[in-house]
Amino acid sequence: NAGVTQTPKFQVLKTGQSMTLQCAQDMNHEYMSWYRQDPGMGLRLIHYSVGAGITDQGEVPNGYNVSRSTTEDFPLRLLSAAPSQTSVYFCASSYSTSGGRYEQYFGPGTRLTVT
Amino acid sequence: DQQVKQNSPSLSVQEGRISILNCDYTNSMFDYFLWYKKYPAEGPTFLISISSIKDKNEDGRFTVFLNKSAKHLSLHIVPSQPGDSAVYFCAASGKAAGNKLTFGGGTRVLVKP
Numbered sequence: 001n002a003g004v005t006q007t008p009k010f011q012v013l014k015t016g017q018s019m020t021l022q023c024a025q026d027m028n029h030e031y032m033s034w035y036r037q038d039p040g041m042g043l044r045l046i047h048y049s050v051g052a053g054i055t056d057q058g059e060v061p062n063g064y065n066v067s068r069s070t071t072e073d074f075p076l077r078l079l080s081a082a083p084s085q086t087s088v089y090f091c092a093s094s095y096s097t098s099g100g101r102y103e104q105y106f107g108p109g110t111r112l113t114v115t
Numbered sequence: 116d117q118q119v120k121q122n123s124p125s126l127s128v129q130e131g132r133i134s135i136l137n138c139d140y141t142n143s144m145f146d147y148f149l150w151y152k153k154y155p156a157e158g159p160t161f162l163i164s165i166s167s168i169k170d171k172n173e174d175g176r177f178t179v180f181l182n183k184s185a186k187h188l189s190l191h192i193v194p195s196q197p198g199d200s201a202v203y204f205c206a207a208s209g210k211a212a213g214n215k216l217t218f219g220g221g222t223r224v225l226v227k228p
Contacts, residue, residue, distance in 0.1 A: 004158070031214075033215075033216075035218075040124070040220050040221075041220055042119070042121075042204055042218035042219050042220045042221055043159070043204065043206075043216075043218040044218070045215055045216065045217075048215065058215065059217075090158050090159070092158075101147050101164070101166075101208070101214060102208070102214045102216075103149065103161050103164065104161070104216065105161070106151075106158030106159045106160070107158050108156070108157055108158050109156070109157070109158055
């Protein structure tokens, strides 16, 4: 299993450009999510999905769109990049444990710089 | 307002000694707590968890303690090893919140040989 994969690893954008961060998992996990990590802020949830065709907003959704057409893929779209979106982005997937909890598996991250 | 806080941004400890990482939370709806470990240029990896029905969970060198009345949890690493040098994130979730994880800001641990 490759686990959770993310592409690209690094990206530099100019303000106003759009792009899609790719995320894929091969563990057949129902739950997928996107986080951003900023210094001292930990990881903050952007969007998440509990299954194909179902998405919802997290803590910091503004400026980002997601869709989940398959179980495996969960792309994150930046509509019009802003310097405030400079961050490290992590995708995660998880399964439901016997206790109904989710233990998330993270991808290696995408480091995005917006100039 | 951060619902999960790790008030110590860094911790330095000698190899073989105990590392104690602390985490405080404010949301009474949280009932499941996790610790993640993160190396540079990698994603976080799950370390250990504890449900609110317990006050202690142990896995090898790692033990998590939960004090619900104080809304406080801690991670003990005994003995600390140089490979434990990483950033540790505390996270919390609750069934009432759809099991979404809320993370603390992280504590950077340096274990000196």
